[in-house]
Amino acid sequence: MKLTVEALRRALLATADAIEQQKDELTDLDREIGDGDHGINMSRGFQGVKKELEAQNSLTDLGELSKLVGMTLIKTVGGASGPLYGTAFVKFATKWKDKQSAEGEDLFAGFKEATEGIKSRGKSQVGQKTMVDIWEPFTAALQTDTSLEKVIDQALADTKAMVATKGRASYFGEETKAVQDPGALSSSILLKNIAEVLLHD
Amino acid sequence: MKLTVEALRRALLATADAIEQQKDELTDLDREIGDGDHGINMSRGFQGVKKELEAQNSLTDLGELSKLVGMTLIKTVGGASGPLYGTAFVKFATKWKDKQSAEGEDLFAGFKEATEGIKSRGKSQVGQKTMVDIWEPFTAALQTDTSLEKVIDQALADTKAMVATKGRASYFGEETKAVQDPGALSSSILLKNIAEVLLHD
Amino acid sequence: MDKLMQDANRFVSDIVDGLVLAHPNQYEKVEGLNVVKRKGGAIADKVGLVSGGGSGHEPAHAGYIGDGMLDAAVCGEVFTSPTPDMVLEGIKAADGGAGVLLVVKNYSGDVMNFDMAKDLAELEGIQVETVVVNDDISIQNEEDRRGVAGTVFVHKIAGAAAASGKSLDEVKQVADKVISRVRSMGMALSPCYMPESGKPGFELPDDEMWIGIGIHGEKGVERKAVAPVKDIAAQLVEHLTAEVTDKRIAVMVNGMGGTPVSELYLTYKYVSELLEQKGYEIVRPYVGNYMTALEMHGFSITLLPVDEELLQYLDASSKAIGFLV
Amino acid sequence: MDKLMQDANRFVSDIVDGLVLAHPNQYEKVEGLNVVKRKGGAIADKVGLVSGGGSGHEPAHAGYIGDGMLDAAVCGEVFTSPTPDMVLEGIKAADGGAGVLLVVKNYSGDVMNFDMAKDLAELEGIQVETVVVNDDISIQNEEDRRGVAGTVFVHKIAGAAAASGKSLDEVKQVADKVISRVRSMGMALSPCYMPESGKPGFELPDDEMWIGIGIHGEKGVERKAVAPVKDIAAQLVEHLTAEVTDKRIAVMVNGMGGTPVSELYLTYKYVSELLEQKGYEIVRPYVGNYMTALEMHGFSITLLPVDEELLQYLDASSKAIGFLV
Ligand SMILES: Nc1ncnc2c1ncn2[C@@H]1O[C@H](COP(=O)(O)OP(=O)(O)O)[C@@H](O)[C@H]1O
Ligand SMILES: Nc1ncnc2c1ncn2[C@@H]1O[C@H](COP(=O)(O)OP(=O)(O)O)[C@@H](O)[C@H]1O
Ligand SMILES: [Mg+2]
Ligand SMILES: [Mg+2]
C-alpha cells in the first residue's frame, strides 16, 4: 500500500464527486441529529478542493498537496467539520513534508497524526459518535491485514449504534442511536476513496 | 303591520341567535371579499345587545329601545358595520321617540331615516354591493303590498350579482360578483327577523 | 394556525397589556380600555397626535407613542376599527390644550368611527382635525386606496412637527404633505390567521404569492408564482416609480409581521439597487417590521419624496419604541 | 418553503450587503468577506469586541455593531461557523491597540474556528481573549450547553464596559460574570427552512410544538401538543427559576425570527406575571426578535440576575441597530 501524490489527488477528486452525490443524504442525517448543513458544508469544501486541485496540477509533494487541501477546507467549510477535516490534512502535511509518496510506517504516521489532530482539535475521543469513530479504526487497520473497506463498513455500523456525546448531535441523546452520524458518513466516503487508491493501485 | 317594543325586542333576540348560528358563514364571506371579521364583529355586537336587553327589560318606549341598541352596537362592533348599524338604530330612535309602537307612515319613516343614515354615514348608495342594497328595497317594500321576505330574498340575490365599489370588498373588483356581501347577509338576517314580527304578530 | 396566545377573546388586550408592562416608564393604559397613552399623559400646549385602527399591525399603533411621535393610540379588535367611545378616550388622553390631530387610515370603518369620535370630542370642547392616509397604490381607484405602511412616516413627521411646537393647522398641513407624496405597495408569501376563527385570510399554495395586498390579511390583486425577490421587487418598484417621480426619497422596506429581518435586509439590497438604477437617490432607508398584518410573511415598499423640511422631521429625536431615533 | 431570497448561494452575502446598504453611516463590509465592521474602523485604545457565528440569527450578530456594543461581526454561512481566516479579519478590524475580546457561543464549530483565529491573530501581535456563552438550559450536560439569546446581554454589557474604557481583562471579567449568571430556554411552533436545501429543520404537525430548541433550526428536547402560551411560559419559567435564584432580574422575551412582536408582547405579559408570582422583580424587560433562527416561529426566555454594575452597563448608550439605548 502506497499513497502517491497522483493517487491522493485522484482519491480527493473522487471524494468530491461522491460528496456531491451524497450531499442530500449527509444533509438529511444532519437534519435528524444536527442542524441540517453537513452535506452543504462538505460540498462547498470539496468543490473548493476540486477547484484548487484543477488549478494547481503541478504539485509533486504529498506535504504540499495535503497542506493545500487542509487550508482550503479550513477556509471554505466552516462549522465543526471544517476545522476537523482541515486539521487532519494539515497534520498529514506535517508528516509527509517533502515526500513524493508515503507507505508503511510513513503512511500510518500520517493517519495517526491526523486522527490525533481531529481528536485534540475537537476535544473528542472514540465512542462519542463522531467522525473520530471512523478515523481511529481506519488508522489502526493500516497496521493490520484487515480489509480497509470492511473496517470502514464495520466502523460505520458501530458508530450508528452509539449515543452521541459530542457536537450538536449530543443534544438529542438516546434518539441518536437510530441515526448515522453525518460526519462519520462523510469520513467514510473520504477514507473509502483513499482506501480504493491504496488497495488497487 | 305594527312594531311594538316587545316585538322589536323579540326580533332583536332572534337576530342575536341567528347571527350566532351564521357567524362562521358571515366571517367566511368576509374572508372572501373583506378581512374575515364580519361574523365576529356582528356576534360581539348582538351578544352585547342581548345582554343589554336582558338587563333592561322594563323599556316601554320604542325610541329608548332603539337608542340603547344603537349605542350598544356603536360601542361594541367597531369596523365599518358598527357605525352603520349603530346609526340605523339611532335614526330609528329619532323617529320613534316616545312611541310605544310604530305602524304605517311612522314605521316607514323610521326605516327611511335609518336607510338614509346608513347611506350618509357610509357615503354610499344603492348598487355598490353593501348592506344598503338590502335596507333600501326593504324600506320601499314597507309602502307596498309585496311580501317582505320575498323582497329580502330578491335583494340578496341581486346584491350577490353586483360588483362591489364600496368598503373593503371594492378592492377585489369583478371577483366580488361570485360572492355574497357579508353585510348584506347580516342585514337580511336582522330585517327578516323584523319582518317576521311585523307580519305574524 | 401557529400562534402564541392565551385566549382569542383577550388577544388584543393581552398584547396591549404586554406592551405596557414591557415599557412601564413609557406607556400607560386608559383604565379598562385598549387605549394606550404616553405615561404621564398629554403635554401641555403641544398638539396631541392620536392614531389607531384595528389591531394586528404591531408595533403600530401603540409602539409609535413616545416623545417625538404619537400621544395616544386606540387599539380596536384585530383588523376591526375601534369604536367612537374608545377613540374619544384617546383624544382626551392626547389633548394638552392645543388641539388633537387624528391620523386615520382610509378604511370605511376607521373613517366613520374616528369621525364620530371627532364629533363627540368637539362637543367636549376639544379641537380636532383629521388626516386620512391612503398610500396603497395596489388599488386603482384613488378614493378607495388603503392606508398602509406610509402611515408610519405620517406619524413620525407629524409627531416631530408637533414636538417642535407647531400649531394644529401646521401639523395637519405637514401630515397632508406627507400623505400627498407617500406611496406603498406590498406582497405576501403566506397568509395570516385570525385569532378567533383560526382561519387564514386566504389559501395560497407554497409556490404562489399575492401581489398588492393590504394589511388586513386580505388577498392581493394579482396571484402568481413565487419568484426571486429581485423580480418581485422590480414589479413593485415599477408601479411605485410610475407615481413617485421626485428622485430624492426615503424608502421603507416593511415586513408584514412574520418576515425575519434577514429577509428584509436581503430584500432591501435589491430594492435599493433597482431604485438607484432608475436614478433615485435614497437619502433615508428604513428596514423593519413597522406596519404588519399579524404573522403574515411578506413585505411592502414605501417611497416618500423628501425635502429639507421632511428630512428634518424624519431625523428628529423619537423615543417611540417602534421608531427610535 | 416561504422565503424572500434571490439565490441560495448568495443568501448570506445578500443579507450582509442589505444591512450595510441600509445603515451606510454605521456599517462597512470587510472587502470581499461577510465580515462587518463599524464604519471608520476600530476605536483607538478601546478594547475591541468581536462576535459572530453562523448566519440566520439576524439581527445577530452584525446588528449589534455600534457605539457601545460590538466593533465587528463575522457572518458564517447559515448555521455554519465562519472560518478562521474570516474571524481573523474581524479581529483585525476591531483591534484598536487595546486587545480584542471574542464572544463565542458554545458550539464545537464556533469554538474551534474562533480558537484557530485567535492563534492566527496572536501571531500578528494582537492580544485576544475569548468568552464562551452557554446559557441554554435545555441541555442537561452543562459542558454541551449552547449559547443562545443570552449572548445579546453579553454583547451589551461587555460592549458598554469596553466603551467605558475598561481593559481587556476587565471586559472579559464582566462578560464572564454575565455568562455565569444568564440562563435561557426556548420553544418553537414551527420550523425554519435552510435556504439551500429548502428543507425544514424538523417536521412538526400544526398542533404540536418543540420545547427546548436551540437557534439552529434543530428540534428541541420535548415534543408536545400546543398549549395556551401561559402554560408554555410556565414550563420554561419553571426550568429557568430552578437555576436562577437571585430575584432581581433582567428578562428577555426573544422571538425566533418569524414571531410577530404582537405575540412577543402577549407572551411577555404571562412571563412577567409568572415571574412576579414567584417573587422575582423584573427591573429591565426586553421584548423583540434579538437572536433568531431564520423564520422560525417561537420564543425564548432569558433571565439575567443583575446588580448595579450590570444595570449600569445595560442602560449605557448603544447605537447598535439591534439594541438601541
Ligand atoms: N468535537 C467534535 N469532535 C469530532 N467530531 C466532531 C465534533 N463536533 C462535530 N463533529 C463532527 O462534525 C459533524 C458535523 O459537521 P457539520 O454539520 O459540518 O458542522 P456543525 O455541527 O457545526 O453544523 C458531526 O457529524 C461529527 O461527526
Ligand atoms: N361605506 C359603506 N357603506 C355601506 N355599507 C358598508 C360600507 N363599508 C362597509 N359596508 C358594509 O359593511 C360590511 C363589512 O363589515 P365588517 O366586516 O364588520 O367591517 P370591516 O369592513 O371594517 O371589516 C360590508 O359587507 C358592507 O355591507
Ligand atoms: Mg451541521
Ligand atoms: Mg370585515
Ligand SMILES: [Mg+2]
Ligand atoms: Mg375589519
Ligand SMILES: [Mg+2]
Ligand atoms: Mg452547522
